[in-house]
Amino acid sequence: MHKTLKIIRREYLEIVKKKSFIVGLFLVPAIIGCSLFIPILLLKVNVAEQKSVVVIDRTGGLFETFTEQMDQKLKDGRPEYVFSLVRDEQDSAATRESLVADVNKGVLNGYLIIPENIYEEGEAQYYSKSVSNVQ
Numbered sequence: 457m458h459k460t461l462k463i464i465r466r467e468y469l470e471i472v473k474k475k476s477f478i479v480g481l482f483l484v485p486a487i488i489g490c491s492l493f494i495p496i497l498l499l500k501v502n503v504a505e506q507k508s509v510v511v512i513d514r515t516g517g518l519f520e521t522f523t524e525q526m527d528q529k530l531k532d533g534r535p536e537y538v539f540s541l542v543r544d545e546q547d548s549a550a551t552r553e554s555l556v557a558d559v560n561k562g563v564l565n566g567y568l569i570i571p572e573n574i575y576e577e578g579e580a581q582y583y584s585k586s587v588s589n590v591q
Contacts, residue, residue, distance in 0.1 A: 504530045508538045510555055510567040518570050542567075559585050 471477055513519040519541050528536040544551045558564040566584030574580060 504532055504534075506530070506534060506538050507536060507565040508540070508563075509565055510540050510542050510558075512542050512544045512551070512567065512569045514544075514572045515570055515574060518574065522570070556583065559583060 511519055511522065513522075519539075523539045526537050526539070530536050542551065542555075555564065555567045559566060562585075566582060568583075569581040571577065571580065
């Protein structure tokens, strides 16, 4: 048992004396810390960019109320969202295809369809290029 402890002690001291152990002792926690905090800091950086959204309001009167409620401002005072109303009472596929093409090109950030039965169903449809683009 005594010889085993001597061997363990000697091996431990050999490992601890190496430069790679000392560097790794401080470098690995620093790398882990950076990998945790850099994404959090990047999320807090807010690029001042206006988002353009087209609204198809099939109720005929909800667009004004909706745009009044979505009045967030950027740091420079400009509105964060620029809404435009598109008339599409007959639910045409050509209108949707055109809007999808504009979103895919980057002309629009997304479009929102408010159906006639929004008060009964409580659901609207939103389309954007990225799933996480729900602002």
